[in-house]
Amino acid sequence: MGQPVAALIRPLTLGLWGAALVLSTLSGRLDLLLRGAFHPLVGICGVALLALAVQQWLQPAAGRESVQTQRAWLFCSAMAIAVVLAPPNPSFSDLATSRSEAFNGPSQLEFVLPPSQRTLTDWVRLLRSQPDPQLYVGDPVNISGFVYTPNGGHPQLGRLTVRCCLADATPIGLPIRWPEDYKPQRDTWLSIRGQMAMETTASGARQSIVVAQQIKAIPRPAQPLEP
Amino acid sequence: MARIATIWAIFQGLLIEALPFLFIGVLIAGLARWVAPGGRWLQRLPDQPILAPLSGAALGFALPACECGNVPVARRLLAGGASMGSALGFLFAAPVLNPIVLASTWAAFPDQPWLIAARPLGALLVAVVLSGVLQQLPEGQLLERSLLAERRLSQPLAEASLLERKSGVLGTPPPPRAEPSRPSLRTVLEHSTREFLNLAVLLILGSLIAATVQTLLPRSWLLAVGGAPTLSILSLMLMAVVISVCSSVDAFLALGFAAQITPGALLAFLVLGPVVDLKLLGLFGVIMRPKAIAITAIGASVVVLLLGQWVNLWLL
DSSP: OOHHHHHHHHHHHHHHHHHHHHHHHHTTGGGGTBOGGGHHHHHHHHHHHHHHHHHHHHSOOSSOOOHHHHHHHHHHHHHHHHHHHSOOOOOHHHHHHTSOOOOOSOSSOSOOOOGGGOOHHHHHHHHHHSOOGGGGTTOEEEEEEEEEOOTTSOOEEEEEEOSSBGGGOEEEEEEEEOOTTOOOOTTOEEEEEEEEEEEEOTTSOEEEEEEEEEEEEOOOOSSOEEO | OHHHHHHHHHHHHHHHHHHHHHHHHHHHHHHHHHHSTTOHHHHTSOOSTTHHHHHHHHGGGGOOOOHHHHHHHHHHHHHTTOOHHHHHHHHHHTTTSSHHHHHHHHHHOTTOHHHHHHHHHHHHHHHHHHHHHHTTSOHHHHBOHHHHHHHHHHSOGGGSOTTTOSSSSSSSOOOOOOOOOOOOHHHHHHHHHHHHHHHHHHHHHHHHHHHHHHHHSOHHHHHTTTTSHHHHHHHHHHHHHHHOOOTTTHHHHHHHHGGGSOHHHHHHHHHHTTTOOHHHHHHHTTTBOHHHHHHHHHHHHHHHHHHHHHHHHHHO
16 A cells, blocks of 8 residues: 555544544434433544544654554444444344343332323333332323334333443333234334223233223334433 | 344444543543653552552542543553553453442442442452463563563563563663653654554454344343352353443443342442453453453453352352
């Protein structure tokens, strides 16, 4: 590789990663990947990398890098381009199915919204803190989420909670009693209106279940991950 | 196809979350080079087997970052001539012994005070043991080649073995080195950008491997043995290595499955993850040789397994 071209690899790689981070921040892609608290950090890092790219372009490094290093940096550049060109599009259903259901939120609620205003996460939180299903029978339900089927179970409506990034995404879900003629498709996002009811599981335990009355397919929300 | 899309998304999540911390680490290392070019204060860090790793771990309070950001700083410590024990202590314990990680552990488990004490103590134990074991290797077999060369420039000649010396064996001793002058900002930026890009390449590879493995290996399998004392520790250790999540938030992740596992397994997850994970193993390549990385992974796993067993015996 000729000297002038080799000298460009460093600013090029820095610039491409800077652009990738800034673009991911501005385009809202980070909403699919990271918790909101990290977004400003990513944006600032992107701007700093862009500034360094300009500095390294105007003041090229004196020494010449080995061919192996140049190839590694070109690989790094290629990955930055791939990140820009191929936005993340994970299967929420795959993620939810492969992970154990859990909930990271507080076990005690300080404040409870009226039933029809509760999100799916609010409902799961409430049912974990006060699990008596009898308390909620007949309550109106208005929730949205994606369809997934827990191992060996029936299709549920779920959400992913994230503390850091998609790697630690953990599913939460509510059992749904679907209308008889309705076949829920995995990974579709649905808005469901209905009522809370009680059912007895095969093991004899009582649990709350949402009786779906109105089902509407919706696009994936702009911020699909729950804190 | 959906699975590949999921791997790609998890890869981006891991990488984009870690890159700013890596950048901060490189920035601090660059700043240290610029402010104290000779690194003489580094050479005054203790060198005793226990005190050295403890002093290195204490430096973690000055760098509240997770493990990715610690790698360039630990490399800078070693290149500046810091004692091996203090640099390794910093590398292995500082990802836990920093205010952010301790606060997040406290926030996630306020009702488990034993864990708030056991996590930093466990990290210190791992750091002391690994530092002691790794120092059984000569520096030439332990440190990555270019780091070793940089370190030799900062060390007194007597520190190098006779075979490594290129002068001073015969004849008059070499004149004492003058205090190096402060490098120009341009030189510091040149060095720091090179270091950032080299580490970014390794981080990309580590994140790719971690994303692939955790997508193909269902997490529910690892949690299936939650109640069995030894198996639960082993499975949570494997989970910590695979998930590769940053130490500042791993306590919140652990909170999600804490009720399904033994206390020893919970501690094992929180102590092993910041020292050994798939994302980090590549980054270690800029500090240690493959043999030393393997010793680190095995040594840390053995200590954490024993620690987890002891906690299970104590609490179950």
